Amino acid sequence: MSHLITYAGINRQVSAVSPSASILDVSIAHQIPHVHECGGHGNCTTCRVRVLDGNQHLSPPSILEETTSRGRKWDPSIRLACQTRPRGDVRLQRLIWSIAEVNQLQKELAPEGRAEERDIAILFCDLRNFTKLSSATLTFDLAYMLNRFYTALGEPILMNNGIIYQYVGDEIVGVFGTQGGSREKNCTDAVRAALGMQYALDHLNKIELKDFQVSLQSGIGINFGTAFLGHLGHPTHRQFSVIGDPVNVASRIQSQTKPTQSKILIADAVADAIGLGKLQLGRTFHPELAGKEGRQTLHELLRFQEMDLQLELQSTLHLLLNDEDEFAKIFYDKVFEMAPGVKQLFKNNMIDQGRLLTHMLGGIVYTLSRPHHLHTGLRKLGQNHHRYGVKAHHFPVVKAAMMHTIATVLQLEAPARPLLAWSSALDLVIDAMLNWEKM
8 A cells, every 4th residue: 555745835735656665765856956975875964854644654763863863852753755765645744845955954963051162263244334235225125135145155155064143234154164174175164155155146246136226246265173062052942052262353354355355365374274375365464453452464365276066067057047946947858859769768757857967966056065964975876877777878868868958058168267177077977876886
């Protein structure tokens, strides 16, 4: 007898594919986008669901899931989809709707009621001339612009394994390295996020805010050091907190962008961690910062010295997926034109198939900043495609069709830098998918 799985929120009801299938397997089989960053091995919690009805019809938690649940203080209704098998009808809700939400989950692992030392990079981004803007703008329009500002400039933080720590008026604060990582990686992630924020702000001004006749500007300061983080506060109201001198200094560095007429300033410690040869720097300043003795060395950040693969992908992703259905249509039309025989592999709704494609593409770009999950996830993806009948000789067709789609949507011709980046990224993805047997 087939069990029914109902996905609340999207009003979708499907049948379990087999008695041994997990909830995640059911989602994949029915082309329901379901985030599973680690490839469904229980090594992350991104596939979590809330069971709304039918908890008694689910397999009991494994030791792995039980440990995870206890560590994150979940109530019994939250389950890992990759570890849970339905034994009857179930109604559930996916809790992580997009890969952009994944990084914020790092806050769950911060210590409770105490603080621990972590070596982190801290980014402060301030919206310039906010006071003048707010006095000359209708409240509704101002709220709209701020939300667009927060969204557009928050994405680069999340894309680079950072968390959005807080919004303070017209400021966004990002933290990188809360779960470890080398000094070089945490600082590189922060620098990449800052450069991505500049790309995002430029696009925001040119496209989304042009009718408001305003041009938003920002100043960004980045610092690195040892800070304390944890869930702190009254026992009835604790919240994720990052405290320490490096945080205060990052704010002071940001404040120096205005008098120096700089877009991004980084502390000497950040430049040293990444390596001066990897960054193109402009002017160097030696200001006195409030609360610090002596003069500090700050560098004006211009760009990476060489092409940064992740930054190129991140800066074009929103353009590619602006119309997800159109992107998917161009891609599959090209695939079927190049290899008509593969059309028989696609037996389901092509609209759903297309949305699954764009969901996977966005997920890969986000997960590049977490390589420990990227390769296991791609191998799982390769295993699934092998099960569907995709062979090794199909992958060159996939790459050619994808490059055609990217070039068409971005209106670029080779050897444009974004196309070179996407070509390299697709080679990495295909190589990992072809090695699915090494899981």
